[in-house]
Amino acid sequence: MPEPILRVENVVKHYPLTRGIIFKKEIGQVRAVDGVSFDLMPGETLGIVGESGCGKSTLARLVMKLEDPTSGQIWFEGEDMAHLGPKAMRAKRRDIQIVLQDPYTSLNPRMTVGDIVGEPFDIHPSVLPKGDRKRAVQDLLEVVGLNPEHINRYPHQFSGGQRQRIGIARGLALKPKIIVCDEPVSALDVSVQAQVINLFESLQNEFNLTYIFIAHDLSVVRHISDRVGVMYLGKIVEVGDEASIYEHPSHPYTQALLSAVPVPDPVGRDERKRIVLQGDVPSPANPPSGCRFRTRCWKVQDICAEQEPPLVQIGTAGGQYAACHFPQERDILDNDVPTAALDLSEMPQE
Amino acid sequence: MSDPNASMAAAAPETVEKETYLGSDLPPAPGDKEKSRSLWSDAWRELKSNKVFIISLVLIVVFLIMTFFPQVFTFGKDPMACDLTKSRQAPSSEAWFGYDNNGCDVYTRTIYGAKASILVGVFATLFTMLLGGFIGVIAGFFGGWVDSILSRLTDIFFAIPLLLGGILVLTSFPASDSTNLYSEVAKVVLALGILGWTSMTRIMRSSVIQVRNADFVVAARALGAKNSRIINKHVVPNSLAPLIVLATISLGGYIGAEATLSFLGLGLQPPVISWGTMINDAQPYIRVAPFMLFFPAFFLSIAVLSFIMLGDAVREALDPKLR
Ligand SMILES: Nc1ncnc2c1ncn2[C@@H]1O[C@H](COP(=O)(O)OP(=O)(O)OP(=O)(O)O)[C@@H](O)[C@H]1O
Ligand code: SF4
Ligand SMILES: [Mg+2]
Numbered sequence: 001m002p003e004p005i006l007r008v009e010n011v012v013k014h015y016p017l018t019r020g021i022i023f024k025k026e027i028g029q030v031r032a033v034d035g036v037s038f039d040l041m042p043g044e045t046l047g048i049v050g051e052s053g054c055g056k057s058t059l060a061r062l063v064m065k066l067e068d069p070t071s072g073q074i075w076f077e078g079e080d081m082a083h084l085g086p087k088a089m090r091a092k093r094r095d096i097q098i099v100l101q102d103p104y105t106s107l108n109p110r111m112t113v114g115d116i117v118g119e120p121f122d123i124h125p126s127v128l129p130k131g132d133r134k135r136a137v138q139d140l141l142e143v144v145g146l147n148p149e150h151i152n153r154y155p156h157q158f159s160g161g162q163r164q165r166i167g168i169a170r171g172l173a174l175k176p177k178i179i180v181c182d183e184p185v186s187a188l189d190v191s192v193q194a195q196v197i198n199l200f201e202s203l204q205n206e207f208n209l210t211y212i213f214i215a216h217d218l219s220v221v222r223h224i225s226d227r228v229g230v231m232y233l234g235k236i237v238e239v240g241d242e243a244s245i246y247e248h249p250s251h252p253y254t255q256a257l258l259s260a261v262p263v264p265d266p267v268g269r270d271e272r273k274r275i276v277l278q279g280d281v282p283s284p285a286n287p288p289s290g291c292r293f294r295t296r297c298w299k300v301q302d303i304c305a306e307q308e309p310p311l312v313q314i315g316t317a318g319g320q321y322a323a324c325h326f327p328q329e330r331d332i333l334d335n336d337v338p339t340a341a342l343d344l345s346e347m348p349q350e
Numbered sequence: 351m352s353d354p355n356a357s358m359a360a361a362a363p364e365t366v367e368k369e370t371y372l373g374s375d376l377p378p379a380p381g382d383k384e385k386s387r388s389l390w391s392d393a394w395r396e397l398k399s400n401k402v403f404i405i406s407l408v409l410i411v412v413f414l415i416m417t418f419f420p421q422v423f424t425f426g427k428d429p430m431a432c433d434l435t436k437s438r439q440a441p442s443s444e445a446w447f448g449y450d451n452n453g454c455d456v457y458t459r460t461i462y463g464a465k466a467s468i469l470v471g472v473f474a475t476l477f478t479m480l481l482g483g484f485i486g487v488i489a490g491f492f493g494g495w496v497d498s499i500l501s502r503l504t505d506i507f508f509a510i511p512l513l514l515g516g517i518l519v520l521t522s523f524p525a526s527d528s529t530n531l532y533s534e535v536a537k538v539v540l541a542l543g544i545l546g547w548t549s550m551t552r553i554m555r556s557s558v559i560q561v562r563n564a565d566f567v568v569a570a571r572a573l574g575a576k577n578s579r580i581i582n583k584h585v586v587p588n589s590l591a592p593l594i595v596l597a598t599i600s601l602g603g604y605i606g607a608e609a610t611l612s613f614l615g616l617g618l619q620p621p622v623i624s625w626g627t628m629i630n631d632a633q634p635y636i637r638v639a640p641f642m643l644f645f646p647a648f649f650l651s652i653a654v655l656s657f658i659m660l661g662d663a664v665r666e667a668l669d670p671k672l673r
Contacts, residue, residue: 061568064572066568066571066572089574091574093572093573093574095576097573098568098569098572100565100568100569101565102559102565105564105565105566106565106566106568106569107566108566108570108583108584108587108588109389109588110388110389110390110587110588111583112386112388119570119573119575119583120573122579123570123573123574123575123579124573124574152386153386153387153388154386154387154388156389157386157387157389167569170573174573195650350548
């Protein structure tokens with residue numbers, strides 16, 4: 001059994017909610033991430049999926065140590081990141097990089113592409129002698145599919161997809177081991193999304209990368225992920241390998257998310273019912289007691305409000321875990337959802 | 351840097367094990383001759399086609415020539431060469447703007463007066479921009495208690511009107527016997543700058559706050575950049591535009607404030623010539639010799655207006671920040 005490259009154990013991030021300007025009074029806490037654990041194996045891709053506001057970006061910032069967790073530990077290659085001094089942390093940053101969501105805000109508009117992609121070498125001058133940097137930057141641009149002669153251009157001279165490639169080249173420059181991709185394709189046109197995801201895949205094969213790949217939609221991560229974790233209100237409610245999550249999800253929330261994913265199979269499309277979740281996501285400042293999904297779950301029972309379901313193994317195959325009192329491996333094509341509690345609408349035909 | 355060419359890029363296996371393993375879906379377009387365009391150069395191109403900008407720039411250049419080479423306009427006349435017999439003579443072909451109470455040529459003195467006014471304006475602006483900008487960057491970037499302390503301090507100074515502060519400072523200074531232009535200018539610059547920095551601080555602070563959590567700053571932090579680098583390379587270049595606009599507009603304001611203080615007899619003192627001191631000299635004779643007042647006041651208005659127009663044009667050019 002190989003050692004995990006990254007181990008996240010029960011990390012929690014609470015943001016204080018304050019009132020008042022000079023004398024700040026704490027009136028509550030936003031539980032952005034509330035007890036998340038997972039292991040990341042070298043070379044694998046862990047997809048993280050969840051609706052807006054469920055804490056995905058916060059989790060990414062914690063993993064990157066851009067913020068310190070309220071509690072919990074993160075080990076990178078067996079080392080507890082909380083115990084790294086500033087200098088050691090700076091060195092560690094070479095190994096774990098990030099690609100951000102919005103290609104329009106993630107590049108400094110007043111720097112040339114050459115300076116943006118070359119900045120990692122300025123920050124870590126020992127990586128490359130000064131004379132080699134321009135060539136390295138041009139290589140990086142070429143690797144991500146950009147014209148290496150464009151190094152003197154500015155970000156606003158590129159399209160969204162091209163800018164995202166610039167961001168990827170910057171993330172790749174220090175030859176990291178892990179890249180955290182925080183919704184790297186959400187801001188792009190659908191046609192460009194596939195190109196960029198393909199780029200991520202070929203880079204992974206080429207450079208042996210390990211990915212945490214965040215998205216708010218299960219269909220985006222399916223192609224690239226080995227395992228997928230589904231988040232709801234700061235917690236992972238279900239995690240498992242790609243096959244188990246997509247073929248027999250057991251948490252009602254996963255089932256609902258999946259029912260919204262278009263299927264390529266025309267037979268399945270006709271049979272399938274779409275589960276439309278009622279209501280909004282509750283505020284992370286005041287999450288429901290017990291199971292956090294209970295306000296929108298069609299299988300809710302009394303126990304769901306009283307006890308929080310732990311994340312436990314599902315089925316016999318191993319590797320699939322869900323946090324539900326009534327987990328049920330369900331083929332997503334089944335129609336066993338009681339109609340009474342649900343707003344069922346046909347999948348749109350096209 | 352040498353010219354990038356394809357063979358050079360292909361011969362560099364340093365950072366990547368293999369080149370172009372990825373079939374590029376963006377073939378370098380053969381007719382692609384778009385040049386590198388920075389946001390500053392975009393703004394400059396827009397300014398060049400703006401009439402207001404061109405007019406104000408021409409006027410400002412004229413005032414700058416007056417400041418540094420007044421002889422160009424005065425045909426070698428000495429502003430201190432006065433003839434009491436000509437006291438308050440009206441404009442004529444010999445003296446276009448007439449003579450003042452002491453029989454000095456008003457035209458020559460008006461030209462020479464530009465120097466003190468422009469110097470006060472430029473240095474008061476530089477002083478407040480550097481001091482205010484620095485405090486604003488520190489407060490906005492670091493936030494927390496640093497920001498609380500600096501912001502309250504700024505509020506206190508901001509509450510005192512600029513001129514009142516200038517009057518307070520200048521009246522509590524021991525009256526100097528200095529007749530040196532530069533030490534007189536420095537005194538007025540300090541009197542204006544001691545309160546003037548607050549608006550610079552406020553505008554810089556708020557624009558730094560908008561930038562400090564930008565995604566490109568997060569990316570730089572993830573790369574391990576130190577605060578000094580983040581401030582210099584990322585935060586300041588992206589938050590400077592509003593400060594530049596305010597500075598250009600303030601420059602006109604400081605020229606006006608200098609004139610006001612000098613008019614009140616508190617700013618620059620004779621024998622230093624400035625538009626403000628000339629207006630002060632003219633005040634008792636407004637009825638008999640209005641030209642003594644009119645010409646320096648006219649130059650003053652034009653100078654103030656030029657800088658305000660320049661500021662407006664610059665604001666328009668810099669405003670669409672992300673194009
Ligand atoms: N610095 C902060 N201070 C206070 N609350 C925060 C902060 N950052 C995030 N939050 C809150 O934490 C919750 C989770 O935010 P996060 O950005 O992690 O969500 P997300 O899953 O990335 O959403 P999205 O899909 O919209 O990017 C949100 O309710 C957000 O308002
Ligand atoms: S624990 Fe109860 S409320 Fe939560 S998902 Fe399971 S059935 Fe639904
Ligand atoms: Mg996010």
